[in-house]
Amino acid sequence: MKLTKRKKIGFALLVVGVLIIALALSQYYKPHIDVYNANPDIITNATDLLYEYENDEELANKKFLDKIIQVNGQISKVEASENNDIILTIKNQKDGFGTVICNLSTKENKKLINLKEGQIVSVKGICTGYLMDVILVRCNVVNN
Amino acid sequence: MKYILSVLVCFLLINNLKAQERYLTKQGTISFFSHSPVEDIEAINNQVLSIVDLETGDVAISILMKSFMFEKSLMQEHFNENYVESDKFPKAKFKGKILDAENLENKSKVSIEGDLTIHGITKKVKVEAAIEIDKDSVVLKGVFTVLVADYEIKIPSVVKNNIAKTIEITFSLNHKKIK
Numbered sequence: 376m377k378l379t380k381r382k383k384i385g386f387a388l389l390v391v392g393v394l395i396i397a398l399a400l401s402q403y404y405k406p407h408i409d410v411y412n413a414n415p416d417i418i419t420n421a422t423d424l425l426y427e428y429e430n431d432e433e434l435a436n437k438k439f440l441d442k443i444i445q446v447n448g449q450i451s452k453v454e455a456s457e458n459n460d461i462i463l464t465i466k467n468q469k470d471g472f473g474t475v476i477c478n479l480s481t482k483e484n485k486k487l488i489n490l491k492e493g494q495i496v497s498v499k500g501i502c503t504g505y506l507m508d509v510i511l512v513r514c515n516v517v518n519n
Numbered sequence: 520m521k522y523i524l525s526v527l528v529c530f531l532l533i534n535n536l537k538a539q540e541r542y543l544t545k546q547g548t549i550s551f552f553s554h555s556p557v558e559d560i561e562a563i564n565n566q567v568l569s570i571v572d573l574e575t576g577d578v579a580i581s582i583l584m585k586s587f588m589f590e591k592s593l594m595q596e597h598f599n600e601n602y603v604e605s606d607k608f609p610k611a612k613f614k615g616k617i618l619d620a621e622n623l624e625n626k627s628k629v630s631i632e633g634d635l636t637i638h639g640i641t642k643k644v645k646v647e648a649a650i651e652i653d654k655d656s657v658v659l660k661g662v663f664t665v666l667v668a669d670y671e672i673k674i675p676s677v678v679k680n681n682i683a684k685t686i687e688i689t690f691s692l693n694h695k696k697i698k
Binding site: 402403404405406407408436440441454456457458460462476478503504505506507508510512 | 545546548563565566568581582583585586588591592593595606609610691693
């Protein structure tokens, strides 16, 4: 069967239309960054990270914001957030006021039992900035 | 010399007393909600830093815009990159006072008035809040609305119908006494 020119054009338009819709939908439902499987952009420790933020917040923001950062350090507090996710506070080893606060993703909840004050950990998460403390979100514990 | 010393001691004592009336949280919650015929958008921030001083009624709140978590990553991207421009304006702040801050222990509702800064724009706001004071905690909770246009946040006309002109903001701040 021979397709008429009109049918061919119609068919092509349909394909293009479906592709555009598929692309739009995949954008709309695009998943969040999977921190768990991603390689860290920067590996550092809590004390150095805090030092950089306390020294020059703007510069540190340029370097760390939205990046996946792996922070090594000692846990000073284990808490639960209002929606029951774990919040780890990692100590500044020098005398400093600030800490690194890591909000673990819900997936990590079962690790709670292995997390204790004083323990050395490595936490990977996305840096959202600095208030009194450096804040990391969507974190996961790398080794414990 | 003795006089100076005693003044100094008094001053320290007063300072200490005042310091005891300060309460802090680093894990407060602020969420916002936008309702439109096309879609509802909600985001939650669990890392709110808030300090309240019961002595003076001062309230200071700081949040990171990038700490708002959205259900869809595209919404979060648009929020940060196009609307609040969080690389340029990483924080939102509120600095204000509890009005009529006497006998707060006996009150369950307070008005808080102050300056709210979002997207680099500062506006006066007055917010009603429920207050709950315990031995070592102060809980402030409430809901208020802000106009997107007030903070010079530009919404492209293509998505005009997806985003409400008035955003509802809910806060829940459970402060603990600073020791």
